[in-house]
Amino acid sequence: MNIYLDNAATTYPKPETVINSMCNYMSNLGASPGRGSYFSALESSRLVYECRESLCDIFNFNKAENVIFTSNVTNALNILLKGFIKPGYHVITTSMEHNSVLRPLFDLKDSLNLDLDIIQCDSNGLLDIEKFKNTIKDNTKLVVMTHSSNIIGTVEPLEEVGAICKRLGIDFIVDCAQTAGITNVDFNRLNCSALAFTGHKGLLGPQGIGGFLLTDEFNKKCNSLILGGTGSLSSEPTQPDFLPDKFESGTLNTPGIVGLNAGLKFIKEVGLSSIEEKEQYLTHILLSGLLNMDKVKVYGLSNSKDRTSAISVNFTNMDSSEVSFMLDSTYGIMTRTGLHCAPLAHKTIGTYPIGTLRFSVGYFNDEKDIYYTLDSLNKIIK
Numbered sequence: 001m002n003i004y005l006d007n008a009a010t011t012y013p014k015p016e017t018v019i020n021s022m023c024n025y026m027s028n029l030g031a032s033p034g035r036g037s038y039f040s041a042l043e044s045s046r047l048v049y050e051c052r053e054s055l056c057d058i059f060n061f062n063k064a065e066n067v068i069f070t071s072n073v074t075n076a077l078n079i080l081l082k083g084f085i086k087p088g089y090h091v092i093t094t095s096m097e098h099n100s101v102l103r104p105l106f107d108l109k110d111s112l113n114l115d116l117d118i119i120q121c122d123s124n125g126l127l128d129i130e131k132f133k134n135t136i137k138d139n140t141k142l143v144v145m146t147h148s149s150n151i152i153g154t155v156e157p158l159e160e161v162g163a164i165c166k167r168l169g170i171d172f173i174v175d176c177a178q179t180a181g182i183t184n185v186d187f188n189r190l191n192c193s194a195l196a197f198t199g200h201k202g203l204l205g206p207q208g209i210g211g212f213l214l215t216d217e218f219n220k221k222c223n224s225l226i227l228g229g230t231g232s233l234s235s236e237p238t239q240p241d242f243l244p245d246k247f248e249s250g251t252l253n254t255p256g257i258v259g260l261n262a263g264l265k266f267i268k269e270v271g272l273s274s275i276e277e278k279e280q281y282l283t284h285i286l287l288s289g290l291l292n293m294d295k296v297k298v299y300g301l302s303n304s305k306d307r308t309s310a311i312s313v314n315f316t317n318m319d320s321s322e323v324s325f326m327l328d329s330t331y332g333i334m335t336r337t338g339l340h341c342a343p344l345a346h347k348t349i350g351t352y353p354i355g356t357l358r359f360s361v362g363y364f365n366d367e368k369d370i371y372y373t374l375d376s377l378n379k380i381i382k
């Protein structure tokens, strides 16, 4: 028996169509997009453009050329944060962020003397809007936040944050690593300046592909960090200033983009709401089962409707790493322990430095997986 419950790290398995489309591209096309005018190069460019359009579709965005590909959301966030932030800026983030937001910000705090406020969320990981409003200053230029927590799944009130940012002219970057392809992520409703995504989690693509979408206004304020060959304006010594070329130097990960596009098509065919419903249902069964176990301490909100699938637990009688090891070695159930690259989030829920054992269901799990997991866990911690 093999049960994969680490979908917050990366989703597994991937749809067959994702694998087939990548193999097909590698076997039958293979040329570099934007780098030639023979058939297979043009066809590669077309496939890349198609994926930009699919991303516009899922994120309710209307400019395919403003969809930029990177290798993952970490890379996207680094480009956005380091390309935008200047000395004298005040930036707001929260205690629930992943290190892919925190580390670039800490680095900028050191190098540019950035004025950084990290708002402490409550023990369920929720941002308090009043606290947020009170943190804004005259020189606040940017708010950067995750859409949902990668350790306890708490969905943050981003529409409220985005509306406030819009009213006050503050730019707003959203990290949708945990929500894209799982719940509705609407660029316009969130009022974001840029949305950073990763392709290998809910979007069901392969590892090594991600990116960001940005408005024209935000683009004007954001420098590109990486310069080089774009296949365009090659005689010029300077980087093109138009999108997507400004941010896409070097050969793209075309197999990854093709796979991501197949993942996006799969989501469209199944329906985002069906995916959300199924994940919420499985999360509900797992969460209720865990909440009913004597020796289990469950963190975060108890209503599965207010959260994505990441569930963090500890045990009164055993170490979580030992439990995770036994789940894997004896029962074939894969989970992740530790700090999940979000140390401040663990401080927020009171589990730093030991961390937690995290379960995260995905679309390809079923009820049997969940009942078997609860049953196996009961046997381990009895």
Ligand SMILES: Cc1ncc(COP(=O)(O)O)c(C=O)c1O
Pocket: 008, 009, 072, 073, 074, 075, 098, 100, 146, 148, 149, 150, 175, 177, 178, 198, 199, 210, 341
């Ligand atoms: C909220 C959040 N942000 C950022 C990341 C980093 O994702 P990637 O490793 O794909 O860059 C993750 C993944 O663990 C995440 O959950």
